[in-house]
Amino acid sequence: MANGDVGDGRAEPVKATAVLATRNLSKDYGPIRVVAEVSLDFHAGSIHALLGENGAGKSTLIKMIAGVLQPSDGTVEVDGVPVRFRSVKEGQAAGIVALPQELMLVPTLGAAENIFLGMRRPGLPGLLGRRRLTADAQEQLARLGQTFNVNTPVAELSAVQQTMVALARALAREARVLVLDEPTAALTDTETELLFSVLRGLRDRGTAIIYVSHRLEEVFALADTATVLRNGQHVWTKPMGQTRHDEVVASMIGRAPEQEFPPRATSDGEPVLRVTELSGWTLRGVSVQARSGRVLGVAGLAGAGRTELLRLIAGVERPQGGTVELDGIDITRSSVARSMAAGVVLVPEERRRQGLVMNASIATNIGLGSLKALSSGGVMQPHRERSLARRQAEELQIRATSVLQDVAELSGGNQQKVVLGKYLARTPRVLLLDEPTRGIDVGTKSEIYHLIRRLTADGVAVVVVSSEISELLGLADEVAVLHEGRLAGIVDAASTDQQTILHLCYGRLDA
Amino acid sequence: MTATTTAGPQRAPHRRSALPARLASYGTLLGLLVLIMLFTVLDEKGIFLTAGNFTNILEQVAVLAMVASVQTVVMVVGDFDLSVGALASLVGVLVAQLLTAGVPVVPAIAAGLAAGLLAGAINGFLVAYLGLSAFIATLAAMTSFTGLALLLSNGATIFGLPAGFVALGQGRLGPVPMPVIIALALAVMVWFVLSRTVLGRQWYAVGGNAEASRLSGVNTRAVRFSAFLVSGLGSALAGIILTARLASAHPTAGDPLMLSSIAAVFLGVTLSRVGQPTIGGTAVGLGIVGVLGNGLNLLQVNSYVQQVLTGLIIVLAVSLSQIVRRRR
Amino acid sequence: MTATTTAGPQRAPHRRSALPARLASYGTLLGLLVLIMLFTVLDEKGIFLTAGNFTNILEQVAVLAMVASVQTVVMVVGDFDLSVGALASLVGVLVAQLLTAGVPVVPAIAAGLAAGLLAGAINGFLVAYLGLSAFIATLAAMTSFTGLALLLSNGATIFGLPAGFVALGQGRLGPVPMPVIIALALAVMVWFVLSRTVLGRQWYAVGGNAEASRLSGVNTRAVRFSAFLVSGLGSALAGIILTARLASAHPTAGDPLMLSSIAAVFLGVTLSRVGQPTIGGTAVGLGIVGVLGNGLNLLQVNSYVQQVLTGLIIVLAVSLSQIVRRRR
Amino acid sequence: SDEGGATADPSTTAPGAAQSVSVQVLTPYLANAATKEVIDLFQADGEKRGWDVSVVDTAGDMSKLNSAFQDAAAQKPDAIVLGTGDPTQISLGLKAAADAGVPVFAIDAGAADGIVANVTSDNADLGKKSAEALIDAMGGKGAVVMLTHDPHPGVRARAEGAKKTFEDAGITVLEAKHVEVPGPVENARASVQDIMSARADEVTGIWGGWDEPALGAVQALEAAGITDVPVVGVDGQDFALAEIEKGGPFVATVKQDWPAIATKVADLVEAKVVDSKDPETNNFELPGSLITGK
Numbered sequence A: 001m002a003n004g005d006v007g008d009g010r011a012e013p014v015k016a017t018a019v020l021a022t023r024n025l026s027k028d029y030g031p032i033r034v035v036a037e038v039s040l041d042f043h044a045g046s047i048h049a050l051l052g053e054n055g056a057g058k059s060t061l062i063k064m065i066a067g068v069l070q071p072s073d074g075t076v077e078v079d080g081v082p083v084r085f086r087s088v089k090e091g092q093a094a095g096i097v098a099l100p101q102e103l104m105l106v107p108t109l110g111a112a113e114n115i116f117l118g119m120r121r122p123g124l125p126g127l128l129g130r131r132r133l134t135a136d137a138q139e140q141l142a143r144l145g146q147t148f149n150v151n152t153p154v155a156e157l158s159a160v161q162q163t164m165v166a167l168a169r170a171l172a173r174e175a176r177v178l179v180l181d182e183p184t185a186a187l188t189d190t191e192t193e194l195l196f197s198v199l200r201g202l203r204d205r206g207t208a209i210i211y212v213s214h215r216l217e218e219v220f221a222l223a224d225t226a227t228v229l230r231n232g233q234h235v236w237t238k239p240m241g242q243t244r245h246d247e248v249v250a251s252m253i254g255r256a257p258e259q260e261f262p263p264r265a266t267s268d269g270e271p272v273l274r275v276t277e278l279s280g281w282t283l284r285g286v287s288v289q290a291r292s293g294r295v296l297g298v299a300g301l302a303g304a305g306r307t308e309l310l311r312l313i314a315g316v317e318r319p320q321g322g323t324v325e326l327d328g329i330d331i332t333r334s335s336v337a338r339s340m341a342a343g344v345v346l347v348p349e350e351r352r353r354q355g356l357v358m359n360a361s362i363a364t365n366i367g368l369g370s371l372k373a374l375s376s377g378g379v380m381q382p383h384r385e386r387s388l389a390r391r392q393a394e395e396l397q398i399r400a401t402s403v404l405q406d407v408a409e410l411s412g413g414n415q416q417k418v419v420l421g422k423y424l425a426r427t428p429r430v431l432l433l434d435e436p437t438r439g440i441d442v443g444t445k446s447e448i449y450h451l452i453r454r455l456t457a458d459g460v461a462v463v464v465v466s467s468e469i470s471e472l473l474g475l476a477d478e479v480a481v482l483h484e485g486r487l488a489g490i491v492d493a494a495s496t497d498q499q500t501i502l503h504l505c506y507g508r509l510d511a
Numbered sequence B, C: 001m002t003a004t005t006t007a008g009p010q011r012a013p014h015r016r017s018a019l020p021a022r023l024a025s026y027g028t029l030l031g032l033l034v035l036i037m038l039f040t041v042l043d044e045k046g047i048f049l050t051a052g053n054f055t056n057i058l059e060q061v062a063v064l065a066m067v068a069s070v071q072t073v074v075m076v077v078g079d080f081d082l083s084v085g086a087l088a089s090l091v092g093v094l095v096a097q098l099l100t101a102g103v104p105v106v107p108a109i110a111a112g113l114a115a116g117l118l119a120g121a122i123n124g125f126l127v128a129y130l131g132l133s134a135f136i137a138t139l140a141a142m143t144s145f146t147g148l149a150l151l152l153s154n155g156a157t158i159f160g161l162p163a164g165f166v167a168l169g170q171g172r173l174g175p176v177p178m179p180v181i182i183a184l185a186l187a188v189m190v191w192f193v194l195s196r197t198v199l200g201r202q203w204y205a206v207g208g209n210a211e212a213s214r215l216s217g218v219n220t221r222a223v224r225f226s227a228f229l230v231s232g233l234g235s236a237l238a239g240i241i242l243t244a245r246l247a248s249a250h251p252t253a254g255d256p257l258m259l260s261s262i263a264a265v266f267l268g269v270t271l272s273r274v275g276q277p278t279i280g281g282t283a284v285g286l287g288i289v290g291v292l293g294n295g296l297n298l299l300q301v302n303s304y305v306q307q308v309l310t311g312l313i314i315v316l317a318v319s320l321s322q323i324v325r326r327r328r
Numbered sequence D: 001s002d003e004g005g006a007t008a009d010p011s012t013t014a015p016g017a018a019q020s021v022s023v024q025v026l027t028p029y030l031a032n033a034a035t036k037e038v039i040d041l042f043q044a045d046g047e048k049r050g051w052d053v054s055v056v057d058t059a060g061d062m063s064k065l066n067s068a069f070q071d072a073a074a075q076k077p078d079a080i081v082l083g084t085g086d087p088t089q090i091s092l093g094l095k096a097a098a099d100a101g102v103p104v105f106a107i108d109a110g111a112a113d114g115i116v117a118n119v120t121s122d123n124a125d126l127g128k129k130s131a132e133a134l135i136d137a138m139g140g141k142g143a144v145v146m147l148t149h150d151p152h153p154g155v156r157a158r159a160e161g162a163k164k165t166f167e168d169a170g171i172t173v174l175e176a177k178h179v180e181v182p183g184p185v186e187n188a189r190a191s192v193q194d195i196m197s198a199r200a201d202e203v204t205g206i207w208g209g210w211d212e213p214a215l216g217a218v219q220a221l222e223a224a225g226i227t228d229v230p231v232v233g234v235d236g237q238d239f240a241l242a243e244i245e246k247g248g249p250f251v252a253t254v255k256q257d258w259p260a261i262a263t264k265v266a267d268l269v270e271a272k273v274v275d276s277k278d279p280e281t282n283n284f285e286l287p288g289s290l291i292t293g294k
């Protein structure tokens, strides 16, 4: 399988030799080959998308290119010359900069320090030059439309802001080859557009960009070339203009794609969860209902309070005002444990920090949400745990050697599936999902949509927060839109469109 | 072809067989085995590798093993307990005072264990509910407990304990010293709870990621609290057995247990694959500590040189297993 | 307290102003101030709140301050150094032996500092390059250093040191004792490196998230290694000044510095906003340790009761600042 | 020699018979039973004389002991008493006391510049007496193991005295085993257990530098069922007396005459503070008394 012919897409004409190439690049973990003899060319002034299912080997390939991982076989070439990076530092010295899939920030340091960490800076050698550091960081973030305090520890920033810090860090290094592994997973459409214009600018100035995403619309809008990987192997590489959505999906998952969204609810259902005048840190007097058998979508811009709404309902944080009732019983100030016992289950948005015990197995993680059911008299029943884990692994198509594999060894999307598996194993009355499909491939996404609908068919009330409006439109029955902590409106998903919701997100009520 | 499969039941599920994992945890024994071999060869009189001497080693680490078992629990939830040694001293003094004041053995022991529980509850409250760092909270507790032990004993050794009590520390069941039996029983109990029960799962989960555990419905505060309760109880037991073994209570007798217990757990962690405290790992750590002290004593190494060697050998043993692990 | 600020496109961007942050770090002083007030009120003789007594307190914590400064660095990178006290003892004995053997003061001190660097390099190599856990590596080092100090001194106190050397520990510059000046100089240097230089940022970065730092192109091994170098050097300096202060070297003189230095840093951390060691926090921690010891001595509290109180007061001071912080 | 302000102000401290005398006892070793005993005796004696006696312990920390001297000097008591501990390590503290014009006495420490008088048992003599008792119990020949702790100057002096006695009597010292503190009983017990399994055929006696390691040795021997190896200690603590009473391996200890030492120090303090009389010498050594089961 040779490299595809590249470059007659929308990009400027390209140089003959690739700035970066892989030659039979492979990676083995024990007996398992997760990247198999991949040979690819990446050209200056071109955006090259890497596509593939969860666990296809995209991140692994990228890590080998950037010097994070050492290849088991094969080589990386820069300007046609074989190189071997023993560390990220060496990769950066050669102009190759990667944004890892999992945001790798130092939580205790500010944005400014994170952005320039490990970079040679002007000024007196060895000295920090704090004033200049702050100014430069502000400038970098301004390119991405961000104006927050660059000295606040990044642990205190929102998910979007953290992504922006990581992006600013990658951009600040002025790479020849910029590698982005799912940069938009946590972004809403607004920030995504901003990012794209920056990336297009970079491409036009000759940067080679390698781009990984599971949001196919984005890829079609942005990339010049696409490569599909499956099971660690190179399937094909084509100019973006010469392929179509269907073909990409089919070659990713190895079969024809099925209907993406399942049919919507047919009944009105009973109001199971009643949220009245709920207020918190940003939230101001929000009242919504979740009905059995139905899916309520929640839309909003970054920081609109979507996550906070779910956290307040689930008892993760204490509200400053308002009530939450489940089947008419007030559960406003109960703990997470008690809310869960009552049937309110929240799937949190950050898988690594909030969702997973990284040094434990898939089975342990999935079992953690259902310890009572998996034990008798306080003693664990390992066979029950393993069979539950296998069931979830199969249902969610978790790609792993066994359910005893540590989650740290899974690909990002598969880790997300483990989180889902943990919470879906409960039989909730109300299921709160915060960005449930973040990082999940298109094939599995539709499985998850169907799964959600199977739950609603059993009478579960579902609330979904998503940054992808198209996802909300396809999946939900109604969409509640938050704007700066207030409810901007609730619309019927079947009879509305993206524009209307976007308008509401921006607080324009005329829609 | 790549061989990754979905973890679903229909595909060959156990690619990573249990064998390499088991080998890895046998591998943790490597440092210890090398040590044992070394001493067997160096010990010309052939005393080291005898049942009698191994009984001695077991007896010498028995009290430490009790503390290390419960320290393992605290370290599983991601904390330390620096007060274990001082608490053992305090409980020893308390029980000895009760006994010399004429309180019968069983109520005296019960009072000692209750004091241990109370102490554990205080530590647990400070750490889990008030949110103090475990280091500060248990260090402060250690200081206070030492002061209390000194006050209670007036700084002196308390002796003249009843034979029924002393038998707990000096008696034997067949050839096996009582402290060894008690330590073993405690270790097995802790092992069972850690690896087979819901509580054990929760301890590991909270130690692995407290936030994720809380969001999974685990009452993380109660779970951390319970770890300190266990630690208090175990340290109290160790203090009681130590007092019985020495047939006397001294207000600082248990102090060395603090650093040694943490060291034993850490040795176990360093040597283990998962990088988590386990009872098995701690047992190996205890083994290294015990064999090293005994072996060097038998070889009649100068006391000061012995200290120098102890440090060196521990580093070598750990480095060795580290290097071997990387190879694998 | 993880307060994430919003940054919606049209929103006021600086929700969290610098002011509360600054208040929070002033708030770290609260426990200390309460203590000072308490002793001022309780001390009927009016000795506590005098310049002379404060000079005493400073002098009393000066050597500990040196060790705590460098312990801060090691704890910033996320490790411990348990060998600091033993190293201080060892270097003290070494320098004293050289001095009594007739080596002039400057080369003797230089040799002591070099020994400290070497010891730090060994610890750093074990932790950063061989990947041993800092606890095990430095505990092993501590054991070996203690053994070496005992060997080198034959277990005895070495005295009869030249006056020029002793002046380093007992002299004064105007009203200020020399150890205080040296400790202050060291603390300021460490503060500068920690907060104003690239190396300092890298120390914090590695401590905050070593993996992220590595992926940003930081040579995390070299960074960790350097922290242990600093620790070795600082501990050696402390050992030298301690020896000069005591006008004698004792093979275990520095041992109490280990736990106290970690406690001082942790006290500072507990009191700080982001939960990270800082020189400022450590200074407050040292202040608490120093004021507490001095104040209770002045009040002539029974020694055993004093220990009980020390633990209680530390818990109260830390809880207090914890509760105040939550309120804010 | 310092600036004028640092010396004692005679107007505030004019100790006379009518005024209450204040004495501060500073010690690094209050967790040691013998130290505690003699300090308690001194305190009781002082209080009987109508004095105000307070005690500060630094838990083995010599640097803190110097600090305690500074703290004490700041309060200008009529006298400071060093309760055991090595005076060579507290020159700074002694200087602070001298600067403040406070006389320093010592119990069982050592004579040194800056100490008006030290009252102690003759440690070399304690070592000699205990060694002689052991030699006696062994029937005048054999080989011994010594349990020592050289960092403690008193124990070190005893060990030297004992060693010389053994050598003079032709007794081999097989090993001088360093006993760790805290936890000396347990530590000595484990060491002796190991030593006896390695060389039971050689060892005919065990000398303990103080009573606690001797107790550990006794327990190791009893656990191993060894009855023909006698053990001696030093200090004459209650538990040692009880062991000797029982007639097991613990055959003798040397009791220091703590009441006499305490009274002697109190007398010296009174002479100096009340009558401004200096003692005739700066070191008083009182003999210890051997206690055996016989």
Ligand SMILES: Nc1ncnc2c1ncn2[C@@H]1O[C@H](COP(=O)(O)OP(=O)(O)OP(=O)(O)O)[C@@H](O)[C@H]1O
Binding pocket: A029, A034, A052, A053, A054, A055, A056, A057, A058, A059, A060, A061, A101, A399, A400, A408, A409, A410, A411, A412, A413, A414, A439, A441, B004
């Ligand atoms: N340390 C490891 N040990 C064993 N297997 C691993 C390890 N790291 C990754 N793998 C496996 O390698 C495969 C490829 O993972 P990779 O992260 O490259 O996938 P990906 O294509 O980026 O997926 P995603 O879209 O979910 O991010 C996965 O099956 C994963 O389980």
Ligand SMILES: Nc1ncnc2c1ncn2[C@@H]1O[C@H](COP(=O)(O)OP(=O)(O)OP(=O)(O)O)[C@@H](O)[C@H]1O
Binding pocket: A158, A159, A160, A161, A186, A281, A282, A300, A301, A302, A303, A304, A305, A306, A307, A308, A309, A317, C002, C003, C004, C005, C006, C007
């Ligand atoms: N306890 C809290 N303390 C401080 N700030 C908080 C707290 N809870 C919420 N916030 C702030 O309120 C904002 C509400 O944002 P939330 O996370 O709910 O937004 P979102 O709409 O889910 O956007 P995102 O896409 O960033 O997750 C957060 O970004 C955070 O800044």
Ligand SMILES: [Mg+2]
Binding pocket: A058, A059, A060, A101, A181, A411, A412, A413
């Ligand atoms: Mg990936």
Ligand SMILES: [Mg+2]
Binding pocket: A159, A306, A307, A308, A349, A434
């Ligand atoms: Mg959110």
